[in-house]
Amino acid sequence: MVPRRSAHMTIMVAAAQKAAKRLIRDFNEVEHLQVSVKGPSDFVSQADVRSEQTLIEELERARPGYAFLGEEGGARGSDNWAWRWVIDPLDGTTNFLHAIPNWAISIALEKRLADGGSEVVAGLVFAPALDEIYWAEKGGGAYLNDKRLRVSARRDWSACLFATGIPFAKTAPKNRLAFARVLGALMPETAGVRRVGAASLDLAWTAAGRYDAYWELGTHAWDVMAGVLLVREAGGYATDPAGHEHVSGDVVAGNPHIQPRLRELVAEALEGPRG
Template sequence: MQVVTTAVRKAGRRLLRDFGEVEQLQVSMKGPSDFVSTADLRAEQTLKEELSKARPGFAFLMEESGESGDDSWEWRWVVDPLDGTTNFLHGIPHWAISVGIEKRTGTETSEVVAGVIYNPASDELFWAEKGVGAFLNDRRLRVSGRKDIREAVFATGIPFAGVPRKAEFSSILHRVMPQVAGVRRFGAAALDLAWLAAGRYDGFWELGLKKWDIAAGLVMVKEAGGAASDPDGGDPYGSGNVVAGNQTLQPKLRELVVDGIAAVKARPAG
């Protein structure tokens, strides 16, 4: 964990400098409403250099540069150098560096056993390790204890323009909103999961996420006493479809998500 903490803090210092000069960043389009900045690329390079120097045998899965290292890796870094890029580029101080540590457990299986999520703008460093717990800096984290869905605040991610599954999102939201105290969308899935682990949210759902978005966050939620699955009850790390929450509210949220998806599938074509 010390290796990762050192790396994310170094990358974070560079990102903070760029964040202070956000108007001058050179920005290019990567896809629909998905920006890549020079800051993003520099942060990824810093992380790769620092992590490779400390653990030269580990492979990588990184948002910008993809997979690298030995195909038969035993350990792998799963890295999002700047989760919440749109927030970053608009001067909104809600973005993070996310690093998951994945261990191969079989020929076709693996498990994320630790992770770090760091928001340099607030200097909040969330970390978790399997069997050790989840922490914010040095404070132990636990998911919220709320049991009444009417008192719950859930987080989600709204699909961008040009991204599929907008109909499913709208259908799910239509079912969730009348039953809860509030729904929040802050635009950084890694921080959503970290905040869930910290008890700031009571649940979170989003469809179509990538491994680097959720690797660190999923182990954090579980180590804080929460539950996470995909809508079908399977592994969200493989599918990228996440429904997470405390042990009481996660099944209730999953039921609403399943109903929302089913309603879209039942609509007549055209």
Template sequence: MAAISGLIRVMERAARKAGGRLRRDFGEVEHLQVSRKGPADFVSKADRIAERTLYDELRQARPDWGFVMEEAGVIEGDPDQPRWIVDPLDGTSNFLHGIPHFAVSIAAQEPKLGGGGWGEVVAGVVYQPITDETFWAEKSRGAWLHDGRLRVSARARLPDALIATGIPFQGHGDFGEWGRIFGAIGPEVAGIRRYGAASLDLAWVAAGRFDGFWESGLSDWDTAAGCLLVREAGGFVSDYRGRSQPIHSAQVLAANDSLHSKLHKLLVSSLR
């Protein structure tokens, strides 16, 4: 096992603290389903509290670092220091409906050398509070689930592959584009799954549970940690044109090397 760095320890401690509160709040969602007010306001509060917990923990550990957060937005730090990219509750709709599939996602991104923007993601943690699973990765040090090394699946044939995706929903995403991609990929693979938390989809690609993943219209906090996990587990991540960036959110296609090229060919042909 790789020695866990101080940075990963900081990230995991913050994720576990926020995740513990989410786990307790999740136990109340079932009771709120039948209340007159409904659970939406409660979940929004749970999301904000989790984000505040992450902010306080990470700020205390690295006071000069900035933040990109789902609820609070961009909080500037020292431009010469890294920044945190945080999603306190990825899978909000699942949480809202009592579905035990959601995660806390934290990534650390370095500034570009010489200034002018942001560069590589150097560390990522995706924590699933219900299963108590911590997926983590550091650049050039591999991807891990607790103390076990992660590798993307070795499947090379599309008919054997289980692929994850995110489906557009009310007010979000391009239904026409997604339908064309699904129409091209669906008949060629063993199955397609939609579980509703992109950070976990990518973590599961890194763990070999899924063989690939595609989605568009996400945000950096959904995918920053997951992109690093897949790459450090030996996989490939690109946009729909095959280009590689530190973070893919507008378009993301992830898989092992063999399946990535095959999925990319199907995807590109579907969008012509």
């Protein structure tokens, strides 16, 4: 049975597919892209900017008045928004610029709640070079194209595959040290640790059961918001190291058997050595 998509999700898919057409053309001619440097290991290309412009145009046409939060353009629209699109037009830019197909478009839809907080009601991670559309709506499950997703069921760490994001030189020393502590603890106990280079895909692949768990320190909302919903709707847990569900910054996600212990390990690593 083909899952039913809401009007919001239909809009999100259409916008991502339109942005992807130009990205695929650029990806096939990646050596000709003009690239400027934003900072250490943090590149922005013409492809990023064009993709974000397309996403904003398409989403704004379909839902005028919704606010935006994006990696390239920052925040736009009313501060008193009722609905907000959170977009990463090209997650995995460095992969893209090196002709590695592990990159994605990420779109999340955030709804303002009566108490002033917010919740993510829809999330999309589209990997055009892999022809994979991951999507989820709150309470409706998570899907890869039209296939229902479930997180893995593994319990034994020795059989588990973990994913992470390796800190860059500009990362705060505290986070670099915490990452090293977690990695050092995991490596002797697990089947392996992978670094794909795109947080949205790490979370999508965790939702799909390809990874058993994922952690990363110092992410942004546009990196993880859609992927966190995917993991939760696929039956997994996704929190910060303290267990809070409103995730941005430090993220720990995984199946229900693995995530709690990994979360505690990351929390302890951030606290630093005792004594």
